[in-house]
Amino acid sequence: MVREVQHTQPFVAAVDSRKGGNQLGTLNATKMPTFLTNNPMLNGFPWGSSKTAYSADGYYDAPNTGVIRSYDFTIARGVVAPDGYEKESMLINGQYPGPTIEANWGDTIQVTVHNNIADPPEGTTLHWHGQRQYKSEAYDGVPSVSQCPIAPGSTYTYTFQADPWGSSWYHSHYSSQYAEGLWGPLIIHGPKSANYDVDLGPVTINDYYHTPYFEILEGVMGTNQSKFRPASDNNLINGKMNFDCSLSTTANKCTNNAGISKFQFTSGKTYLLRLMNTGTQGIEKFSIDNHVMNVIATDNVPIKPYDATVVTLAVGQRSDVLVNATGKPTDTYWMRANLAKGQCTEPANQPLALAAIYYEHANTTGVPSSNSTAHVDTTDPCSNDDLARQVPAMQQTPTTPAKTINMNVNFAINATGHLVWKINSQTFRGDYNSPVLLLAKGGNTSYPDHPERNIYNVGSSSSVRVILKNTTPTSHPWHFHGHEVFILAAGTGTWDGTIVNPSNPARRDVQLLPAGGYLVLQWNSDNPGVWPFHCHIAWHLSGGLYANILENPGGIRNLAIPSTSYQVCRDWASFTGSNLPNQIDSGL
Numbered sequence: 001m002v003r004e005v006q007h008t009q010p011f012v013a014a015v016d017s018r019k020g021g022n023q024l025g026t027l028n029a030t031k032m033p034t035f036l037t038n039n040p041m042l043n044g045f046p047w048g049s050s051k052t053a054y055s056a057d058g059y060y061d062a063p064n065t066g067v068i069r070s071y072d073f074t075i076a077r078g079v080v081a082p083d084g085y086e087k088e089s090m091l092i093n094g095q096y097p098g099p100t101i102e103a104n105w106g107d108t109i110q111v112t113v114h115n116n117i118a119d120p121p122e123g124t125t126l127h128w129h130g131q132r133q134y135k136s137e138a139y140d141g142v143p144s145v146s147q148c149p150i151a152p153g154s155t156y157t158y159t160f161q162a163d164p165w166g167s168s169w170y171h172s173h174y175s176s177q178y179a180e181g182l183w184g185p186l187i188i189h190g191p192k193s194a195n196y197d198v199d200l201g202p203v204t205i206n207d208y209y210h211t212p213y214f215e216i217l218e219g220v221m222g223t224n225q226s227k228f229r230p231a232s233d234n235n236l237i238n239g240k241m242n243f244d245c246s247l248s249t250t251a252n253k254c255t256n257n258a259g260i261s262k263f264q265f266t267s268g269k270t271y272l273l274r275l276m277n278t279g280t281q282g283i284e285k286f287s288i289d290n291h292v293m294n295v296i297a298t299d300n301v302p303i304k305p306y307d308a309t310v311v312t313l314a315v316g317q318r319s320d321v322l323v324n325a326t327g328k329p330t331d332t333y334w335m336r337a338n339l340a341k342g343q344c345t346e347p348a349n350q351p352l353a354l355a356a357i358y359y360e361h362a363n364t365t366g367v368p369s370s371n372s373t374a375h376v377d378t379t380d381p382c383s384n385d386d387l388a389r390q391v392p393a394m395q396q397t398p399t400t401p402a403k404t405i406n407m408n409v410n411f412a413i414n415a416t417g418h419l420v421w422k423i424n425s426q427t428f429r430g431d432y433n434s435p436v437l438l439l440a441k442g443g444n445t446s447y448p449d450h451p452e453r454n455i456y457n458v459g460s461s462s463s464v465r466v467i468l469k470n471t472t473p474t475s476h477p478w479h480f481h482g483h484e485v486f487i488l489a490a491g492t493g494t495w496d497g498t499i500v501n502p503s504n505p506a507r508r509d510v511q512l513l514p515a516g517g518y519l520v521l522q523w524n525s526d527n528p529g530v531w532p533f534h535c536h537i538a539w540h541l542s543g544g545l546y547a548n549i550l551e552n553p554g555g556i557r558n559l560a561i562p563s564t565s566y567q568v569c570r571d572w573a574s575f576t577g578s579n580l581p582n583q584i585d586s587g588l
Helices: 213-220 438-442 538-542 552-558 563-576
Strands: 004-006 067-080 087-092 100-105 108-115 155-159 166-171 181-188 198-208 232-239 261-264 270-277 284-288 292-297 300-306 312-315 318-324 332-339 352-358 402-414 419-423 455-459 463-470 478-479 485-492 506-508 510-513 519-522 529-535 546-551
Touching: 067 100, 100 108, 155 563, 166 198, 166 270, 166 318, 181 198, 181 270, 198 284, 198 332, 213 538, 232 332, 232 352, 270 312, 284 510, 300 506, 312 318, 438 529, 438 546, 438 552, 438 563, 455 506, 478 519, 485 510, 510 519, 529 538, 546 552
Parallel strands: 004 067, 067 108, 100 181, 198 270, 261 352, 402 463, 455 546
Antiparallel strands: 067 087, 108 155, 166 181, 198 232, 270 318, 284 312, 284 332, 292 300, 292 318, 332 352, 402 419, 463 519, 478 510, 478 529, 485 506, 485 519, 529 546
């Protein structure tokens, strides 16, 4: 029996929506449940009582709950001012950040997307970051790879299983469009790996730009080298932060003291915070004054808890942390997110984001007092936190890989003076009208005339290891779609063959490739498809820092590609027949 649950996401007019119509970061924000209860239960849990964080793998052991969680999204332009500076953005249901999607592990998520982007019109897609998409890559949301873009005026419905559980996000994968506001949290409730009293929900952190994304992209993809590394204008927590309007150089309306995000603590309680870097380029360093965090998950993988005063989050990464409310009932404290500085990171004009934590009897109109003391950050600005501490709760030991691929990451100024990013001397460029997944479904798995598709065919190999060597002075958050990834090693210089925690290495879907260093990844090759493998810095991805992993071509031939996938391509072909897309980048 299939049970459908409609999740209403009201459309909020963007005319007067500095807060973007989203309750995140307000004292009225709804606390999250342990799991959704408007569905069948098995021994008190939607997934049954036998599946725990220490006995079940979120990627492989998902139940089939028979519940469909339906959402309806309209994407259109609108004006917001999350830090007081008004700008036109792209919004989902008029909200910034976009609506939060919630489901239980094993539910089916169904999102109908209406593309109302106009003046000018643009295609779009939505990608569900961290979701396995087992046998459902047609809904992974990557234009030129798993689908054609959704044409302006058209609609497309994504349908996929909520697998694995954990804290994540969704975002547009069309060019660098998500920098304009097309993203939101994605929370899949599953077995708890630690006890807590209150789930505060998403705590999103993102660098933020006042300049329209396409104007930035024209600089990044142009020939003026001073624009190759654009500086962000602000840093936000749950879509809010103040901005000094005297620094504005445009005529856009700007309001000082627009307001920061606020959170409520009660003394003696333990809180779950779902941290996520939903930004465009910056490495975030998150902390809470006078409090210690207990890290219990990295990306969608529960881990054995460890304490930290500062948590590093590269673009796309998530960490679930527990915080004990050890303050007095009248206390207030700063929550901080600082964009890392240095040659290995990206520039920022205002790197510090602040939010306020108010205990139960504190004055919520004031700001934290002098008793709020920042932690000293001793973490490496170029790398993730210590891999040795990220031990998955459920043990998995990688086997000797069936296939090993070496990839060298570099950049170059091409013959026309443009900056391009390369993997093994090849930059990527997608063809919106010919998604590689649909070509592979038809038996086309060789592209000698199109090296720009940057395809690595791993055949029917049971497991794959990739050794990334970074010859650039910049760190890159590396992301792989559709898989649970072993992080075997990361560091500077050259890998010496040592695997960190070889019997149970860290697993996550984004990991920093350090500047001038290496990153060693491995995964079980058990999900037929053409899977994106890329840097998650938006401007680097636009510059072509991307590869396709063609996995099990025979299995792709047997995938059931929905007819709607072909229809969205027909709609796109009809649109582009009279409207030439201004694709000045890789397309992703």
